Amino acid sequence: MVKLNLSEKELLEAAKKAAENSYSPYSHYKVGCAVKTKDGHIFTGCNVENASYSLTICAERNAIFKAISEGHRTFSEMAVYVDSEESFPPCGACRQVIYEFAPEIEIIYANRKAIHKAFITELFPSAFTLKKD
Numbered sequence: 510m511v512k513l514n515l516s517e518k519e520l521l522e523a524a525k526k527a528a529e530n531s532y533s534p535y536s537h538y539k540v541g542c543a544v545k546t547k548d549g550h551i552f553t554g555c556n557v558e559n560a561s562y563s564l565t566i567c568a569e570r571n572a573i574f575k576a577i578s579e580g581h582r583t584f585s586e587m588a589v590y591v592d593s594e595e596s597f598p599p600c601g602a603c604r605q606v607i608y609e610f611a612p613e614i615e616i617i618y619a620n621r622k623a624i625h626k627a628f629i630t631e632l633f634p635s636a637f638t639l640k641k642d
């Protein structure tokens with residue numbers, strides 16, 4: 510079990526709260542994510558499912574896209590919470606999106622029983638990138 514500092518605890522609490530808004534009548538996985546921008550704002554997101562399953566958006570991408578849409582592009586921390594007894598790190602699609610905006614970020618991912626931490630570079634080695642303007 511990893512130890513969290515105060516800022517990380519606050520972020521995980523925000524992710525947990527966001528999971529309460531999860532719309533997941535198909536998988537029943539309630540996922541919440543909170544990202545902190547380098548200037549200290551917290552944005553949250555939950556997973557939103559659809560009867561056409563592939564249209565589902567994960568909590569992580571929802572949180573990041575909300576921040577980007579509000580003009581925030583630099584992130585220092587991310588926490589993901591799933592209201593379940595099993596934990597999973599972000600899916601492949603989310604890893605690609607996280608890497609785009611925060612290639613050095615450490616991700617806290619937790620469930621009802623355990624807390625884990627991993628850098629995006631560990632989860633997503635050899636990332637696909639392009640030169641930016």
Ligand SMILES: O=c1ccn([C@H]2C[C@H](O)[C@@H](CO)O2)c(=O)[nH]1
Pocket residue numbers: 533536538540555556557558565566567568569598599600603
């Ligand atoms: O990184 C992930 C992986 C899955 N989910 C959601 C999508 C779907 O609603 C449910 C089961 O895949 O979990 C996330 O929110 N984040």
Ligand SMILES: [Zn+2]
Pocket residue numbers: 567568569570599600601602603604
């Ligand atoms: Zn995902």
